[in-house]
Amino acid sequence: MITAALDVGSFLDSVFVFDNxxxxxxxxxxxxWAGAVLGLVGGLVGTFVMMRDLAFAVHGIAELSFAGAAAAxxxxxxxxxxxxxxxxxxxxxxxxxxxxxxxxNSFVGVLMPFxxxxxxxxxxLYEGRSSNKFSLLTGQIVSVSSLQLTSMVVLSAVVLVTxxxxxxxxxxxxxxPLVAQAKGLPVRGLSILFMVLLGISVALSVQIVGSLLVLxxxxxxxxxxxxxxxxxxxxxxxxxxxxxxxMVGGILLALGGSIPISPYVTTISFVLWLVSRAVRxxxxxxxxxxxxxxxxxxxxxxSVTGPARP
Amino acid sequence: xxxxxxxxxVPGGRAPQGRPVIRLSEASLAFGxxxxxxxxxxxxxPGEYFAVLGSNGxxxxxxxxxxxxxxxxxxxxxxxxxxxxHAAASRVGYVPQQRGFPARxxxxxKDLVAQGVDxxxxxxxxxxxxxxxxxxxxxxRVGASEYADAPVGLLSGGEQQRLRIxxxxxxxxxxxxxxxxxxxxxxxxxxxxxxxxxEQRQRTGCAVxxxxxxxxxxIEHVDRILYLANGSFRIGTPDEVxxxxxxxxxxxxxxxVLRSNGRILVAGRPDSTHHTDSPEELIP
Numbered sequence: 001m002i003t004a005a006l007d008v009g010s011f012l013d014s015v016f017v018f019d020n021x022x023x024x025x026x027x028x029x030x031x032x033w034a035g036a037v038l039g040l041v042g043g044l045v046g047t048f049v050m051m052r053d054l055a056f057a058v059h060g061i062a063e064l065s066f067a068g069a070a071a072a073x074x075x076x077x078x079x080x081x082x083x084x085x086x087x088x089x090x091x092x093x094x095x096x097x098x099x100x101x102x103x104x105n106s107f108v109g110v111l112m113p114f115x116x117x118x119x120x121x122x123x124x125l126y127e128g129r130s131s132n133k134f135s136l137l138t139g140q141i142v143s144v145s146s147l148q149l150t151s152m153v154v155l156s157a158v159v160l161v162t163x164x165x166x167x168x169x170x171x172x173x174x175x176x177p178l179v180a181q182a183k184g185l186p187v188r189g190l191s192i193l194f195m196v197l198l199g200i201s202v203a204l205s206v207q208i209v210g211s212l213l214v215l216x217x218x219x220x221x222x223x224x225x226x227x228x229x230x231x232x233x234x235x236x237x238x239x240x241x242x243x244x245x246x247m248v249g250g251i252l253l254a255l256g257g258s259i260p261i262s263p264y265v266t267t268i269s270f271v272l273w274l275v276s277r278a279v280r281x282x283x284x285x286x287x288x289x290x291x292x293x294x295x296x297x298x299x300x301x302x303s304v305t306g307p308a309r310p
Numbered sequence: 311x312x313x314x315x316x317x318x319x320v321p322g323g324r325a326p327q328g329r330p331v332i333r334l335s336e337a338s339l340a341f342g343x344x345x346x347x348x349x350x351x352x353x354x355x356p357g358e359y360f361a362v363l364g365s366n367g368x369x370x371x372x373x374x375x376x377x378x379x380x381x382x383x384x385x386x387x388x389x390x391x392x393x394x395x396h397a398a399a400s401r402v403g404y405v406p407q408q409r410g411f412p413a414r415x416x417x418x419x420k421d422l423v424a425q426g427v428d429x430x431x432x433x434x435x436x437x438x439x440x441x442x443x444x445x446x447x448x449x450x451r452v453g454a455s456e457y458a459d460a461p462v463g464l465l466s467g468g469e470q471q472r473l474r475i476x477x478x479x480x481x482x483x484x485x486x487x488x489x490x491x492x493x494x495x496x497x498x499x500x501x502x503x504x505x506x507x508x509e510q511r512q513r514t515g516c517a518v519x520x521x522x523x524x525x526x527x528x529i530e531h532v533d534r535i536l537y538l539a540n541g542s543f544r545i546g547t548p549d550e551v552x553x554x555x556x557x558x559x560x561x562x563x564x565x566x567v568l569r570s571n572g573r574i575l576v577a578g579r580p581d582s583t584h585h586t587d588s589p590e591e592l593i594p
Contacts, residue, residue, distance in 0.1 A: 047416065050414070050416075051415065051416065053412070164433065164434055165432060165433055166432065167433060167434045168425075168428060168429050168430070168431055168432065168433065168434065168435065169429065169430060169431075169432060171425070171429065172425045172429035172430065175411070175415055175416075175417050175425075176417075176422070176425060176429075178406050178409075179404055179406055179425075179426075179474075179477070180425075180429065180430070181378075181380060182378050182380070182399070182402075182404035182406070182487075183399055183400075183404070183426075183429070183430045183481075184378075184379065184396055184399030184400070184430065185430055223414075225416075226414045226416050227414075229416070230415070230416055230417065230418050230460075230461035230462075230463075231416070231418060231421070232416050232417060232421055235416040
């Protein structure tokens with residue numbers, strides 16, 4: 001019993017380490033900023049990922065991003081560029097083959113293990129430091145250099161500015177593609193453009209949380225936000241807030257310890273999601289949105305105009 | 311711009327008055343070897359209620375796609391509001407078939423209508439108040455104000471179609487294109503939604519092109535019919551087209567058109583047993 005308690009104690013000691021925290025924070029300020037930028041991108045892009053039902057595609061893109069990064073590591077090129085090339089290429093392939101169709105999903109399923117396998121091949125051929133290898137998959141607290149931070153900020157800015165520029169049509173095309181197309185919007189072009197933005201965002205996220213855990217940044221915050229509201233604006237705001245909490249919070253907790261950053265990020269975003277889900281469950285029992293009942297669609301109601309509650 | 315044709319109903323069958331909102335001349339559409347229709351000459355007048363009937367696979371939905379500029383004609387010409395269909399899209403209201411939204415879609419009823427107001431504009435919304443006012447007015451017009459804040463994933467089919475009409479009206483349309491807009495609604499809501507389309511046509515003077523496999527819910531408002539079958543077609547008033555001899559000739563087999571209590575039943579269609587199947591999708 002005593003040894004078990006000790007184990008818990010030493011476990012907690014290794015999870016929450018705050019020795020010399022002020023100095024560390026000053027040293028790793030760039031990482032925190034990188035996390036904040038990523039949180040913003042992840043929260044915004046994530047809402048569109050959810051609207052377009054692309055969770056699985058995100059995972060697939062992340063694996064190819066990993067393959068690209070591993071290839072770059074092998075040939076001695078820049079890892080960030082490698083992961084960027086891998087993920088944008090994967091995103092474009094998926095964009096052009098059409099993801100809404102049912103075969104889209106199986107196509108991602110086909111592409112994903114291939115990417116992962118390719119990455120593992122490159123890594124096994126690589127003879128450099130092995131800690132580099134693992135961090136591509138599971139993330140790390142990178143001591144982000146100013147140069148890295150700059151490139152990250154620039155790429156994030158490209159994603160954000162483009163996203164703002166196509167905000168309304170992209171929302172329309174994502175939630176209601178048939179009518180958007182009838183209105184003359186270039187639905188397919190928007191879809192491919194979004195896949196490029198998604199590819200860039202995934203490559204950025206892989207740097208910090210690793211390719212296996214990108215979903216915690218690009219899906220979970222948006223999914224949690226959608227549990228809490230149906231308002232498009234509030235969804236976006238909450239999604240960004242949750243992503244920031246997970247990213248910045250995760251980095252701040254991870255700074256002192258030896259554990260990679262990803263468990264912190266994934267745990268925070270999972271807890272946020274759990275809470276949001278509970279709130280939704282409670283709310284669904286009470287709210288009626290001004291109508292008689294809140295039956296799910298498909299079941300008909302007594303009248304469209306909604307007579308008084310029986 | 312000719313939008314003030316409040317006359318509403320065009321006398322059945324006669325040449326339409328005013329500049330047509332839709333004009334097709336010598337239009338034909340074929341997929342490879344298969345010709346859906348050819349030699350189609352047609353103009354739809356402002357305020358006219360025009361129904362497009364026929365079984366599945368006869369090119370009803372393709373006809374609508376041509377008017378939306380999503381499908382080019384194989385030959386002939388088409389114009390909407392006197393211009394190319396694609397260029398006219400901003401003044402065309404489109405009412406799709408009812409389909410459920412995924413439960414977590416982050417849109418409320420009023421956001422769905424707002425997408426009809428400014429969803430096609432680039433950038434982010436810069437005058438939210440103006441859009442909100444317009445949306446409130448549109449919701450009021452179709453009687454959907456009370457569930458304005460309900461998530462679209464929780465709406466019933468009838469409620470959704472009311473919103474679709476509000477969304478279509480946001481364009482100040484010269485023509486409303488309805489694509490099986492009553493399908494999958496129960497009889498009561500078919501009637502409610504059909505009346506709403508008619509009401510808005512009378513109010514705004516816009517034309518209606520209604521593609522449907524079942525003419526009964528809209529029959530009392532229809533001015534003319536385009537009946538597609540067997541790669542051929544007939545155009546005329548309901549009384550001119552929905553007749554045993556006309557449809558028998560069109561289908562090349564004996565067809566019986568029965569009328570009872572104002573409802574019309576087309577019996578003996580070779581494919582009539584399948585007419586309630588899901589219609590063709592707009593996007594393949």
